[in-house]
Amino acid sequence: MTRDPVDILTQQLGATVLEQTRFRDELTLVLSTEGLLAALQAARAAGFSLLTDLTAVDRYPVTPRFEVVYHLTAPDARSRIRLKARIEETDAAVPSATLVWAGANWLEREVFDLYGIRFDGHPDLKRILMPDDWEGYPLRKDFPLTEEPVQFFGHTPKVPSEIIPKSPPKK
Amino acid sequence: MSELTRETLVLNMGPQHPATHGVLRLLLELEGEVILGTEPVIGYLHTGFEKEMETRTYHQNIVFPPRIEYLATFIEEQAYVLAVEKLLGIRAPKRAETIRLILAELSRIASHLVWLGTSAIDLNVSSVFMYCFRDREQILDMFEMVSGQRMMHGYFRIGGLQWDLPAGFTDHVRTFLDGFPASIDEFETLLTDNLIWRQRTEGVGVLTAEDALRYGCTGPVLRGSGVDYDVRKAFPYGGYEEYAFDVPLGEHGDSFDRYKIRLEEMRQSRRIILQALERLADGPIAVDDRKISLPPRPELVRSMEAVIHQFKLVSEGINPPVGEVYAAVESPRGEKGYYIVSDGSNRPTRVRVRAPSFSNLQALPVMVYRRTIADVVVVIASIDIVLGDVDR
Numbered sequence: 001m002t003r004d005p006v007d008i009l010t011q012q013l014g015a016t017v018l019e020q021t022r023f024r025d026e027l028t029l030v031l032s033t034e035g036l037l038a039a040l041q042a043a044r045a046a047g048f049s050l051l052t053d054l055t056a057v058d059r060y061p062v063t064p065r066f067e068v069v070y071h072l073t074a075p076d077a078r079s080r081i082r083l084k085a086r087i088e089e090t091d092a093a094v095p096s097a098t099l100v101w102a103g104a105n106w107l108e109r110e111v112f113d114l115y116g117i118r119f120d121g122h123p124d125l126k127r128i129l130m131p132d133d134w135e136g137y138p139l140r141k142d143f144p145l146t147e148e149p150v151q152f153f154g155h156t157p158k159v160p161s162e163i164i165p166k167s168p169p170k171k
Numbered sequence: 172m173s174e175l176t177r178e179t180l181v182l183n184m185g186p187q188h189p190a191t192h193g194v195l196r197l198l199l200e201l202e203g204e205v206i207l208g209t210e211p212v213i214g215y216l217h218t219g220f221e222k223e224m225e226t227r228t229y230h231q232n233i234v235f236p237p238r239i240e241y242l243a244t245f246i247e248e249q250a251y252v253l254a255v256e257k258l259l260g261i262r263a264p265k266r267a268e269t270i271r272l273i274l275a276e277l278s279r280i281a282s283h284l285v286w287l288g289t290s291a292i293d294l295n296v297s298s299v300f301m302y303c304f305r306d307r308e309q310i311l312d313m314f315e316m317v318s319g320q321r322m323m324h325g326y327f328r329i330g331g332l333q334w335d336l337p338a339g340f341t342d343h344v345r346t347f348l349d350g351f352p353a354s355i356d357e358f359e360t361l362l363t364d365n366l367i368w369r370q371r372t373e374g375v376g377v378l379t380a381e382d383a384l385r386y387g388c389t390g391p392v393l394r395g396s397g398v399d400y401d402v403r404k405a406f407p408y409g410g411y412e413e414y415a416f417d418v419p420l421g422e423h424g425d426s427f428d429r430y431k432i433r434l435e436e437m438r439q440s441r442r443i444i445l446q447a448l449e450r451l452a453d454g455p456i457a458v459d460d461r462k463i464s465l466p467p468r469p470e471l472v473r474s475m476e477a478v479i480h481q482f483k484l485v486s487e488g489i490n491p492p493v494g495e496v497y498a499a500v501e502s503p504r505g506e507k508g509y510y511i512v513s514d515g516s517n518r519p520t521r522v523r524v525r526a527p528s529f530s531n532l533q534a535l536p537v538m539v540y541r542r543t544i545a546d547v548v549v550v551i552a553s554i555d556i557v558l559g560d561v562d563r
Contacts, residue, residue, distance in 0.1 A: 023494040024257050049384045050400070053497075053525040057512055071497055071510065071525070075384075075400035082497065103387030106533045114221075129214040129562060139222055161226035164486065170493055170515025 005047035005074045006081055012042050028082040036085045037095040040070065044100050048072035048081065054097065054107035056115045060141040065089040066117055070097070093118040114139035179207060182544075186215050190293050190548040193558025195532075197547065204543045209536040216562035224522040228488035229255050229329060232522070237323045239524060240560040243282040245274040245314070246502045248327040253408055254498035254509035255329045258491045259463060266454040267331040268410045273344065273447045274317065274326075275409075275500075276440040280351075281310040282503040283433045287358060290430075290552035294371055299361050306354050309347050316340055329489060330464045331457025341448055348441050355437055362430070372427040376538040376550035379424060386537070387530040390505025391432045392554055396424035402501035409500075413450075414443050426553035433555075436503075463489055488517040497525075504528050504555055528560040 006027060010017070016039065019030035031039050053071040064086040072081050085094055096119035097104040108119040109128040116137035119125060127134060136143050149157035185196040194215035200208035220239050224232045236247035249271050256263065263271070288303030311321040316337055318326035326333050362368045378388070380396040393400055401418045403411040419435035421428030457464040465484055466477035493515040499508035505527030512521040531554050538550045 024260060024496050026496060028495070050389075051387050052389075052499075052506065053508060053510065053523065055510065055523045057521045059520075069510070069523075071508070073400075075398060075405065078405045080406070080497070082495075101387065102382075102385040103530055103533055106529065107387075127214075129217040131214075138219060143222075145222060145226055164228050164231065164488060164517070167487055167490060167517040170490075 004079055005043075005077050006079050008046040009039075009043050009048070009081065012046065013039055026080070026082060028084060030084045030086065033085050033087060033094055036068075036083070037097070037100075039083060040097050040100050043072050043081065043083065047074040047077055050075055051097065051101040051103055051107070052080070054104055054111065056111045056117055056139075058115065058139065058141045063088065066092055066115060068094050068111065068117060087117065092116065093120050095119070096121040098122055113137070116140065184544075184547070186212070191551060191558075192289060192556060193561075195551070195556070195558055195561075197535075199544065199547070201544070206539050206542055206544065206547065209539055209547075211532055211535055213532070213558075213561050216558050218563065220563045221522055221524060225519060228517045229491070229519065230484075230488050232519070233327065233329075234323065234325050236524075237325070238559070239526075239563055240502065240504075240507070240528075240557050241322060242285050242557055243275075243278040243503050244322050244324055245271070245278040245327070246282075246500055246507065248324065249275050249409065250498065250500040250502070250507045251509050252327045252329055253500065254496055254511050255489075255491070257496045257498045258494060258511055258513055259329070259489070260492075261330055261458055261460065261463065263331050263409075263458060264455045265410075266452065267456045269447050269451050270332060270336060270456070271327060272410055272414075273444050273451075274314070276444045276447070277310050277313065277344070279440045279503050280437050281307045283437050284310075286433060286503070286552075286555045287430075290549075290555075291362065293548050293552045294368065296361065296365075296368070299358060302354065302357060302361075306351070313340065313343050313347070316343065328457060328464060330460065331455070335456050341451065344444065344448060348444060351441055352438070355434060359434065363434075369427065371545075371549055372425065372430060372553070374423070374425050374427075375542065375546050376426045376553055377424050378534055378538050382534065382537050383424070386534040388505065388534050389527050389530065390501070390503070390555075391429050391436070392505065392531045392534070394418065395421035395429040395432055397421055402499050402506050406499065408498065414446050416440075416443050426549050429553045429555075433503075490515060490517050499525065502527055504557065504560065505531060524563055526560045526563060528554075528556040528558070529563075532556050532561055 016035040017029045021028045050073040052073045055069050057067040066087050068085050070083040108122055111117050112125050113127040113130050147159035149159050151157050180201045182199045182201055185191045186194045196212040198210040199206055220235050224235055236251040237244035240247050284303040284307040288300040291299035315321050318324035378396050380398050383393045383396040397420050416439045419432045421432055461480040466480050470477040491513045495512040497508055497510045499506050508525035510523035511519050514520045539547050
């Protein structure tokens with residue numbers, strides 16, 4: 001009887017996990033930037049052989065501002081886990097996972113391109129989706145979205161994102 | 172070989188090249204005709220869907236997924252809608268789920284037909300291309316019948332469907348499925364035993380299981396290398412746990428294995444649809460929660476409450492709880508996932524699209540290493556990339 005890789009990993013990481021949440025049956029572990037690389041290596045050894053996704057979230061104006069999110073999958077044991085590290089806006093950098101999964105290469109370039117988060121130890125960190133001479137990081141919350149107004153007859157034109165206004169967040 | 176000829180040549184391929192199935196640029200480092208290095212340059216179709224989706228309500232966002240990946244449109248919609256439903260903690264009614272499943276599997280067949288047709292035309296087998304598009308056209312006609320659109324449907328709703336199936340739809344599907352095995356056999360007689368096809372695909376673009384996992388490949392690319400990972404089996408969604416179907420696996424990880432897998436997947440999709448048609452029972456097509464799905468039309472003339480709900484849903488939208496979810500489906504190209512972060516307002520804080528083509532394309536340099544340029548065309552075709560999905 002093989003053990004669930006989630007149990008192996010949570011046991012191994014133990015106290016290095018800063019926060020542990022479960023929402024809709026999905027387990028999220030928040031780690032420190034220092035402990036991140038070791039945790040990813042431990043996850044791969046525990047059976048999470050597939051780096052499904054690597055992305056970031058801009059939580060502006062909350063600090064620390066950015067979250068780097070790793071979605072890991074164990075195809076044999078059929079389980080998933082989400083690992084996170086929170087970083088400040090100034091000197092936003094996390095260790096690169098390219099040595100653990102080669103596939104992290106492009107995913108990290110994408111996060112760098114759209115959020116401006118650096119990955120220390122990445123072999124070739126440059127823009128991937130945006131043009132090389134682009135200024136700014138488009139997925140940051142303070143990067144403006146350019147939109148063309150929609151013409152409604154008898155009304156002042158609105159840009160698409162203002163047609164239905166944003167309701168206030170909960171909490 | 173003299174010192175002079177040992178120099179390598181960097182050759183630019185694309186971005187506008189018929190064999191790249193979209194706008195993909197490759198920088199190939201060549202020694203003679205042998206490829207020593209490949210650098211894919213992407214981003215030509217980057218449209219900022221993720222940013223756009225942060226500025227729209229959950230309901231408005233339904234229009235984006237089929238535009239991200241325009242070959243398996245219903246599967247895309249299913250992926251997004253399932254993610255929002257997971258965030259809300261609801262499940263669509265049985266009938267809605269079954270209809271979604273039928274349309275998703277038809278989308279898979281349609282997408283594989285485009286793949287087969289275009290890869291055949293890359294190798295100059297233009298008749299297969301015509302036959303594939305003949306069959307795909309029938310599927311698109313059925314999609315038009317259901318949603319009014321051939322491609323950008325917007326038919327799935329959070330918690331259900333826009334409206335019920337039109338009369339006579341199931342008969343159309345059955346008629347199509349009755350004739351479909353003969354079509355697949357036709358493709359097989361034209362390609363599987365075709366000496367040229369085999370020589371061009373067998374042993375070309377070999378990807379080991381270890382490399383496939385390292386690069387995060389999914390779908391037929393991963394299964395071609397022999398790794399048994401199909402989201403429909405590993406993390407069943409939308410009712411797939413109740414259906415009997417097989418997941419074909421490859422042995423060598425070459426382009427021919429991936430071709431065989433996709434043909435078999437079309438047969439398995441047919442098997443799933445036939446089971447689903449049997450189980451398609453009458454029932455509601457949307458959840459009975461007025462905070463999520465619109466009230467039925469007849470209620471609006473009788474109930475003030477229904478009018479208020481209608482107004483709130485249209486002018487403000489759905490307010491899911493604070494949290495984050497990741498929901499994935501098995502698209503024809505691999506694991507398609509949506510990661511949604513909610514702050515409790517009517518707009519998502521973050522929508523991340525996990526694109527299978529993006530990860531699969533990353534393994535291209537490994538697959539074409541020390542092969543010739545002619546093989547690059549075959550390998551790109553066998554990965555089955557959609558550049559809209561790569562660049563988002």
